[in-house]
Amino acid sequence: xQTTWDWDFSAEIFPRLMEGMLVTVAVTLIGIVIxxxxxxxxxxxxxxxxxxxxxxxxxxxxxxxxxxxxxxxxFFYYALPQARDLPRWLTTWPAFITMxxxxxxxxxxxASEAYRAxxxxxxxxxxxxxxxxxxxxxxxxxxxxxxxxxxxxxxxxGNYFVAxxxxxxxxxxxxxxxxxxxxxxxxxASFRSVEPYTLAGLLxxxxxxxxxxxxxxxERRVAYESD
Amino acid sequence: xxxxxxxxxxxxxxxxxxMRDVTKAFGELVVLNDLSLDVDAGEVVxxxxxxxxxxxxxxxxxxxxxRIDDGYIKIGDRQLYHEEKDGEPTWASEKxxxxxxxxxxxxxxxxxxxxxxxxxxxxxxxxIKVKGLNEDEAAEKAKILLDRxxxxxxxxxxxxxxxxxxxxxxxxxxxxxxxxxxMLFDEVTSALDxxxxxxxxxxxxxxxxxxxxxxxxxxxxxxxxxEMADRVLMFDRGRILEQGPPDQIFxxxxxERTKSFLKAVLSH
Numbered sequence: 019x020q021t022t023w024d025w026d027f028s029a030e031i032f033p034r035l036m037e038g039m040l041v042t043v044a045v046t047l048i049g050i051v052i053x054x055x056x057x058x059x060x061x062x063x064x065x066x067x068x069x070x071x072x073x074x075x076x077x078x079x080x081x082x083x084x085x086x087x088x089x090x091x092x093f094f095y096y097a098l099p100q101a102r103d104l105p106r107w108l109t110t111w112p113a114f115i116t117m118x119x120x121x122x123x124x125x126x127x128x129a130s131e132a133y134r135a136x137x138x139x140x141x142x143x144x145x146x147x148x149x150x151x152x153x154x155x156x157x158x159x160x161x162x163x164x165x166x167x168x169x170x171x172x173x174x175x176g177n178y179f180v181a182x183x184x185x186x187x188x189x190x191x192x193x194x195x196x197x198x199x200x201x202x203x204x205x206x207a208s209f210r211s212v213e214p215y216t217l218a219g220l221l222x223x224x225x226x227x228x229x230x231x232x233x234x235x236x237e238r239r240v241a242y243e244s245d
Numbered sequence: 246x247x248x249x250x251x252x253x254x255x256x257x258x259x260x261x262x263x264m265r266d267v268t269k270a271f272g273e274l275v276v277l278n279d280l281s282l283d284v285d286a287g288e289v290v291x292x293x294x295x296x297x298x299x300x301x302x303x304x305x306x307x308x309x310x311x312r313i314d315d316g317y318i319k320i321g322d323r324q325l326y327h328e329e330k331d332g333e334p335t336w337a338s339e340k341x342x343x344x345x346x347x348x349x350x351x352x353x354x355x356x357x358x359x360x361x362x363x364x365x366x367x368x369x370x371x372x373i374k375v376k377g378l379n380e381d382e383a384a385e386k387a388k389i390l391l392d393r394x395x396x397x398x399x400x401x402x403x404x405x406x407x408x409x410x411x412x413x414x415x416x417x418x419x420x421x422x423x424x425x426x427x428m429l430f431d432e433v434t435s436a437l438d439x440x441x442x443x444x445x446x447x448x449x450x451x452x453x454x455x456x457x458x459x460x461x462x463x464x465x466x467x468x469x470x471x472e473m474a475d476r477v478l479m480f481d482r483g484r485i486l487e488q489g490p491p492d493q494i495f496x497x498x499x500x501e502r503t504k505s506f507l508k509a510v511l512s513h
Contacts, residue, residue, distance in 0.1 A: 143353060150420065153371060161370060166360065
């Protein structure tokens with residue numbers, strides 16, 4: 019392969035790629051908020067002693083984890099709007115919203131597993147001490163179990179957040195104008211592939227490497243505090 | 246099931262414990278076998294016996310950490326596991342159990358302090374969340390209780406910064422904060438280094454002397470049992486093998502099993 023790197027062309031497309039990157043980061047951040055909150059509820063739902071809560075929750079988690087994000091995305095964006103019996107506001111969402119909802123729900127199922135591991139790592143004695151103090155179950159969760167479980171869940175959650183960021187470009191398949199969408203559009207218009215995809219890759223590295231380093235530090239810190 | 250009697254809540258102060266025909270099994274393994282036991286209000290009862298004999302399970306069923314399969318338990322005048330519905334005795338609701346459980350507290354072998362809270366916060370949590378005290382009242386109460394167990398200078402220390410003996414004293418203060426009428430101690434010195442056992446036993450001596458609560462303890466500290474107990478129960482295979490004043494059990498036990506157990510324990 020013989021090609022040349024055009025610095026002027028790179029400088030010209032860089033601002034557009036940055037705008038695309040902001041969209042990708044925004045999708046990821048909103049998706050993370052959904053995954054963090056919904057994941058906790060799914061973890062609690064799965065542990066519920068009410069079978070009508072725990073079984074559907076477990077089934078939902080398994081279903082989402084066992085199907086690819088891209089299929090879920092296409093389902094939300096292309097298949098759901100064809101359910102004409104349902105109100106339109108429920109079935110037809112803009113690409114940007116569809117993307118962060120699909121990303122958030124998909125990773126909420128993984129996050130729920132991280133929470134579950136954190137919850138199960140809290141010793142049984144902590145539950146028993148809460149019983150001897152006659153704490154209500156809600157207080158036990160809020161004041162005793164979750165403050166210990168959540169820090170232990172943070173390292174795996176951090177890894178999922180980095181993975182979410184790397185999955186966010188899938189949104190280009192449903193026209194979310196993130197960095198990959200911009201790179202493809204640039205390639206189509208200019209017939210140059212090297213600069214847009216190289217710069218897009220470098221932009222990803224610029225965010226994901228510091229994020230991964232932060233997660234490693236977090237892992238070491240949590241391991242240290244758990245000693 | 247034995248005849249169950251009901252009566253209204255009694256005022257605070259040490260409460261008696263009445264266990265009748267209590268049975269508890271884990272699968273095929275029967276741990277408590279038709280156990281009946283009466284403990285007077287303010288009495289200090291020490292339970293001894295070989296491991297696996299069911300002595301910890303007695304404490305755990307009184308604390309409701311394990312539910313009984315049959316029989317009944319009364320704390321003071323109140324049934325722990327039963328209540329009357331439509332004139333019929335039935336297994337109690339969680340609400341009823343919580344209500345009676347407020348009279349009971351337990352200290353564990355491995356402390357079970359909340360590691361993310363300071364000593365003071367450990368002691369404050371239940372008074373705030375269960376008894377409805379405000380922050381200032383609970384903090385003041387925690388300070389008084391931690392002073393009482395000799396830890397007035399460790400209020401803001403986390404459990405990880407305390408020795409085993411100090412952790413156990415925080416755990417005792419935490420239980421005392423609930424003003425229990427019955428206090429259960431499960432091998433509270435077994436996890437401690439030998440030089441730290443004395444400081445915990447001193448706190449227990451002070452509690453026993455106060456007579457503010459009924460105390461049931463499982464311990465391997467035979468010297469302490471002999472000194473502090475009003476009554477010693479020798480437990481074996483889910484039943485009380487023999488019981489009596491400490492001198493009788495330690496000097497002149499009736500059963501061969503008790504003699505061999507004491508010989509084995511005291512020779513260590």
